[in-house]
Every structure is written in C-alpha cells, then in structure tokens.
Amino acid sequence: MINVQSRNLTSLNGDWQVIIDPLGAGDWKEVWKEKKPEKKTDFIEHSFDGGPMLKVPGDFNSQLCELTYFEGNVWYKKVFNYKSDAEKRLFLHFGAVNYLANVYLNGEKIGSHEGGFTPFQFEITDKVKNGDNVLVVKVDNRRLNNGVPSAGYDWFNYGGITRDVNLIETNNTFIEDYSIQLKKGNLNNVLGWVKLDGTKAKQKVTIKIPELNKVYKTKANDDGYASVEFASNFSLWSPQNPKRYKVIIESETDVVVDSIGFRSIEVQGTKVVLNKKDIFLKAVNIHEENPLKGTRAHSKEDALLLLNTAKELGCNLVRLAHYPHNENIVKEAEKMGLMVWSELPIYQFMQFSDSVVPQKMETMLKEMVSRDKNRSSVIVWSLSNETYPGTPNRNEALVELTQKCKTLDSTRLITNVINSQSYTNNSFIVRDELYKYSDLVALNEYIGWYLPWEGKPADVTWDISFPNKPVFISEFGGEAVYGNNTKPTDEAANWTETYQEQIYKDQIEMFNTIPNLSGVCPWLLFDYRSLGRMNQLYQNGYNRKGLLSEKVEKKKAWYIMHDYFKTK
Ligand code: GCB
Structure with a gap:
C-alpha cells in the first residue's frame, strides 16, 4: 500500500537485537525459532541473548565499528505486543532493507524481498498472535553479480534495515492504492484511479479537495477499481509555487489523506x-x-x-x-x-x-x-x-x-x-x-x-x-x-x-x-x-x-x- 504515513500505524522503529553472522550459519541453526537448551548437551550458539542492539531505521555499518565494511548477514529481532481484532487486517511494512530480507514471524517464514531501496509489505492478519510476537529479519547486504545493482558500484554498500518499519492496521476492505495526477499535458483535468482491497470491493469512492470545494464521486467495480476523472482550477505546483492541496480519498470503509501538487511536465x-x-x-x-x-x-x-x-x-x-x-x-x-x-x-x-x-x-x-x-x-x-x-x-x-x-x-x-x-x-x-x-x-x-x-x-x-x-x-x-x-x-x-x-x-x-x-x-x-x-x-x-x-x-x-x- 502507499502513503503509509496516513494510515493507522504502530512504528517498530527503535532498538532491535542483532546477531552478526558472517558465516551465514543462522540459516541452518534456524535462528528464527529461538531454540532453548532442553538437555545438558544442547548448546545454542546462535542466540540473540547477550548480543548488541542496532537502531532501526539505520545502516548497520555506521553503528558498530566491527561492521564498518561488513558485507554479510545480520539477524535482527524485535518483539511487539498486539491486541488482535477480528474486524481488522494487519500488515508489516518495510520502507527498505538493503539488500535481501528474509522475514520470520513467531518462528515461521512469512516472506522475502530483494532490492535495497524500495518498500515492501506482508499481510500478517492470520499470523499475528494476541500478546507478544517475535519478528526476526535476516538482512544480507552481500553484492550480487545478478543483483540490481550488480556487484560493482561507486557508492558505499550500507546494509541493514535502513528505513522505517511499521505495523499497519486496516479495515477489512481498505484503500490500497490510488493515482491522482493531472492528465499528461493538461493543466486542469485529473485522470487517475483508486484501488480497494478486501471482500467488499464494490464501494462508493469520493475524492475531496476542500480548498477547491471539490467533491468527486465515483464507484469501484468488482475488482475494487474506481476510475477518477475531474477538472478543477488548480494553482499549479512549480519551483516558484510549491503548492500542495489536501486531498481526501474516501471509501465506505476507509479514508486516506494526502498532500498533492498538480503540475504538468512534458x-x-x-x-x-x-x-x-x-x-x-x-x-x-x-x-x-x-x-x-x-x-x-x-x-x-x-x-x-x-x-x-x-x-x-x-x-x-x-x-x-x-x-x-x-x-x-x-x-x-x-x-x-x-x-x-x-x-x-x-x-x-x-x-x-x-x-x-x-x-x-x-x-x-x-x-x-x-x-x-x-x-x-x-x-x-x-x-x-x-x-x-x-x-x-x-x-x-x-x-x-x-x-x-x-x-x-x-x-x-x-x-x-x-x-x-x-x-x-x-x-x-x-x-x-x-x-x-x-x-x-x-x-x-x-x-x-x-x-x-x-x-x-x-x-x-x-x-x-x-x-x-x-x-x-x-x-x-x-x-x-x-x-x-x-x-x-x-x-x-x-x-x-x-x-x-x-x-x-x-x-x-x-x-x-x-x-x-x-x-x-x-x-x-x-x-x-x-x-x-x-x-x-x-x-x-x-x-x-x-x-x-x-x-x-x-x-x-x-x-x-x-x-x-x-x-x-
Ligand atoms: C560516473 C557514475 C557515478 C560515479 C562518477 C565518478 O559516471 O555515474 O556513479 O560515481 O562517474 O565519480 O566517477
């Protein structure tokens, strides 16, 4: 989903426990299961206990001097408390992790993402528990020949959970995405769409721009898609006039607020x-x-x-x-x-x-x-x-x-x-x-x-x-x-x-x-x-x-x- 800041969110930023894992042994030791010794001959070598903390968001290289030039695996752990609500859906959203992320919740893998500079999310509605939940993320910032970028580049390879991490709670059907911009080459006409996600896809959708007294009504189809087309007399965004309007995108079950500028570029x-x-x-x-x-x-x-x-x-x-x-x-x-x-x-x-x-x-x-x-x-x-x-x-x-x-x-x-x-x-x-x-x-x-x-x-x-x-x-x-x-x-x-x-x-x-x-x-x-x-x-x-x-x-x-x- 987009415009995370306007959602009902709980930040997971702050101190996370970490394990530095240059060998990559955490995978076969199944770090995310947080095993505890059961008998005298059980020795747990990969454990978060007693380890350092790192700040999220932030690159790991600049936080511990032993990580300055590190390119490898760092395991991150955060415990969060959640009060389940049967009416709601829950998403785990990452602003960016450089470069590979494997994400585990309560001992189970919930997904992975490749690419160090773009956001990603997982729905965890069915996986989150009432009470404490253990989130583990394996971050791997090794450069890859077939990565994007490839292995050679002229900047610093900052690894880690480099941008915000948030829990986002939504209603069962919510506004997942929208595009509200001027039509190409046009200074008055907005052409766009709104996309709902959930079981009640067919809903009324309204776009309001209070400053312009604009209330535009549309309807989402069976797939939750509503097209948007309206005109207004905008004060156009430009370097001399960085004007942005408060835009309210509303459905029957959700509302998202954005600040949008209108301009044409050709x-x-x-x-x-x-x-x-x-x-x-x-x-x-x-x-x-x-x-x-x-x-x-x-x-x-x-x-x-x-x-x-x-x-x-x-x-x-x-x-x-x-x-x-x-x-x-x-x-x-x-x-x-x-x-x-x-x-x-x-x-x-x-x-x-x-x-x-x-x-x-x-x-x-x-x-x-x-x-x-x-x-x-x-x-x-x-x-x-x-x-x-x-x-x-x-x-x-x-x-x-x-x-x-x-x-x-x-x-x-x-x-x-x-x-x-x-x-x-x-x-x-x-x-x-x-x-x-x-x-x-x-x-x-x-x-x-x-x-x-x-x-x-x-x-x-x-x-x-x-x-x-x-x-x-x-x-x-x-x-x-x-x-x-x-x-x-x-x-x-x-x-x-x-x-x-x-x-x-x-x-x-x-x-x-x-x-x-x-x-x-x-x-x-x-x-x-x-x-x-x-x-x-x-x-x-x-x-x-x-x-x-x-x-x-x-x-x-x-x-x-x-x-x-x-x-x-
Ligand atoms: C370039 C690259 C840039 C380099 C720069 C340089 O052409 O696009 O990423 O950092 O030259 O300093 O050589």
Whole structure:
C-alpha cells in the first residue's frame, strides 16, 4: 500500500537485537525459532541473548565499528505486543532493507524481498498472535553479480534495515492504492484511479479537495477499481509555487489523506516544459548519505541538510542518484519546490542476460513508481545509468523496461543515462539506440577529469543522432580535497580545488556549444563514501567530486556553479 504515513500505524522503529553472522550459519541453526537448551548437551550458539542492539531505521555499518565494511548477514529481532481484532487486517511494512530480507514471524517464514531501496509489505492478519510476537529479519547486504545493482558500484554498500518499519492496521476492505495526477499535458483535468482491497470491493469512492470545494464521486467495480476523472482550477505546483492541496480519498470503509501538487511536465520538441512553459533544469546529483554523519540518510533532518544545500546552490532539480531515495526526501523536495529525478539502480555492470535479472528490474520499477506516483516533485523516472551498449541483451531489456514504465505512468519523463559517446578531436559523437526510447538525451561526461580536453572548450562540436530531443548533462566534474590549494603539477591534477574549479569553468564554456541544452547536473553535491575510492593521500574512502566536503565546506567550484545557475 502507499502513503503509509496516513494510515493507522504502530512504528517498530527503535532498538532491535542483532546477531552478526558472517558465516551465514543462522540459516541452518534456524535462528528464527529461538531454540532453548532442553538437555545438558544442547548448546545454542546462535542466540540473540547477550548480543548488541542496532537502531532501526539505520545502516548497520555506521553503528558498530566491527561492521564498518561488513558485507554479510545480520539477524535482527524485535518483539511487539498486539491486541488482535477480528474486524481488522494487519500488515508489516518495510520502507527498505538493503539488500535481501528474509522475514520470520513467531518462528515461521512469512516472506522475502530483494532490492535495497524500495518498500515492501506482508499481510500478517492470520499470523499475528494476541500478546507478544517475535519478528526476526535476516538482512544480507552481500553484492550480487545478478543483483540490481550488480556487484560493482561507486557508492558505499550500507546494509541493514535502513528505513522505517511499521505495523499497519486496516479495515477489512481498505484503500490500497490510488493515482491522482493531472492528465499528461493538461493543466486542469485529473485522470487517475483508486484501488480497494478486501471482500467488499464494490464501494462508493469520493475524492475531496476542500480548498477547491471539490467533491468527486465515483464507484469501484468488482475488482475494487474506481476510475477518477475531474477538472478543477488548480494553482499549479512549480519551483516558484510549491503548492500542495489536501486531498481526501474516501471509501465506505476507509479514508486516506494526502498532500498533492498538480503540475504538468512534458517534452515539446527540444524543450522541457513545466506547466506549458520552457524550463532549464538547474540540477545537482545527490547520494542518499548524511555527509556529516557518514551514514545512510533516511530522516527528514537528513533530507533538509541535502536539499537546503541544493537550494542554496540555485537548483530547481535534484537527481537522486542512483537508486530510489527515502520518501522523506521526495516529500521535503516537494514542499520546498525542488523537482526530483528518481532513478533505478540499474548501473554499469548489470548482467542483463542472466535470466533472473529482467524480473528483478521490473519488480523494482513497479515499487519505485508505485510509491511516488502522486508526488508532483518527481518529474523524471530514470531507468538506468551508464550501462554498456555491448552488454548482451542490454538494449532489449531496457527498451522493454521503458515500455513497462510508460504503461505504469505516462505522465512523467522517462530516460536512461548514457556515457557511450565518443570524444575525439574536440568533437562529441553521441549515438545510442536507447536514446530513441528516452525523452531526454541524458549523458555523463568527465572531460577535464577522466579525459583531457582536445581543444578549446568553446570550440567543442556535437554530432547527436537524435537532434530533436532535449539534451541534459547528467554528470560532469572532478575531484578535489577541500583546502588543498597546492599547484597541480603538469602530470597530475593532485586533487586541488583550483584544478576542480578550472574543470567547472571549462565545462560552463562548453555548455554554450551544446545543441538543445535543457539542463546540467554536476557530479555532485557532497563528497561521499565509496567502496572504490581508496587513494590514501586524497580520498580515504571518499569520492571527492563534491562541490562541498563531507564537513559541508564549500570548495571553489561551488561558487562557479552557483554563479552559473544565477544566470539561468
Ligand atoms: C560516473 C557514475 C557515478 C560515479 C562518477 C565518478 O559516471 O555515474 O556513479 O560515481 O562517474 O565519480 O566517477
């Protein structure tokens, strides 16, 4: 179900007991059964008794120093008390667990979930007991070759129950899901649906927007599905006017309240158009990390630190790289008028031809779209980042995924981020079959950092095989250690602020050469922890391409970008 915060919930956040299980022995020791010794020769080796506690939500790596680089199994346990009510249904909802979760209740497995960044739930109406209930979750954050993402990626592998856990009580028939957004390209007409779940599927459904005196009545069919179509005179959501309306979705047996903004987002020819007006996307990349704490971000406070800094830079869009971030950041962005680019972790080394991968991608897509489809802030579904054109089955898999995304949500832009272009003799040649299926030509390029300039930035030429689409530079930049102002040598950039600053100056000069440029997005806001950045003089486990350090210190390049956005 969606919009968990508006439901009748009991939080299971807080301290959970854990067993760290590097060997994975808990499976055959059947940890979830919590066996007790019965005779003198029974020695129980895997028990929660006497073990440490971990906070939920939160990554486990940052909570115990022995878990800093841990990739393996951690068993979590929580006891909750429940008073059964025959009239009600009960669901156990997880905001996200990275990466695999096996869930057990009162000694029995109730389900599992794969994927570290999207929500999932289990109905436990028939499994919950009156009184104390024992919930055990096995979390496994080992990287998988056929996982989504695959085993190699440039961010930190924070494991654990990283987002909220809630018990949600509903009536027998409840509002499971709904989509209430403006029809594509329309500024007044809402087109959507409401879906009920339960035995009394056929019910009256009402949508109310008190501020607009709107009361719209519809009826659910035998499958609990009600279509929604009405018009109103909305004050449209935009970065300048982040207006959200209280929307009440009511059936005979349930009521859910949401805050929804109404806006239209389209591509018209070579332009990105918000509410029928051209808009230049002033963006910045953000990882889901609290830089000051060196933890996976999840709270509203974490979100505000990241988003206020993006605002201060002059952004109107945040690219939440490279996986769906928590709901708090999407909602806070919506409140403060920041558009959101939401992305699937289909990244670099994906094994598209492994038979299990397409299904995993599709499930993750559905979970991402389902959670945020009513958020006006979300304007782009980005399905992949830097996959390689030569990878077997890559095009087929991503074209199919793009089509599936369109059937799930036709109102937003859909894109794939690509870096397959060539750059020689100061010329870019941009060709990738996938652009055909994307609303934007979104590309990452690191001229000045991974590749040297081959001429003057102002003289760069472009040959783009899809000349009628908007172009978006989704990544560019370079690394610098804050405060390092030594002179770069001829041979090396030496991670200096001045070198990074020069990259930004050159890139901005080059932006003038790009046809149909509709936005730019530096890589990235803050220095962040990454498994692959182990240069021990400059990086120490951090990717240093931030415009700010992890201590929130502004580097010289910050000011260049800030000034550029002012002119846009
Ligand atoms: C990229 C990737 C991003 C990396 C970045 C880098 O192209 O999309 O995930 O972290 O480059 O710093 O190399």
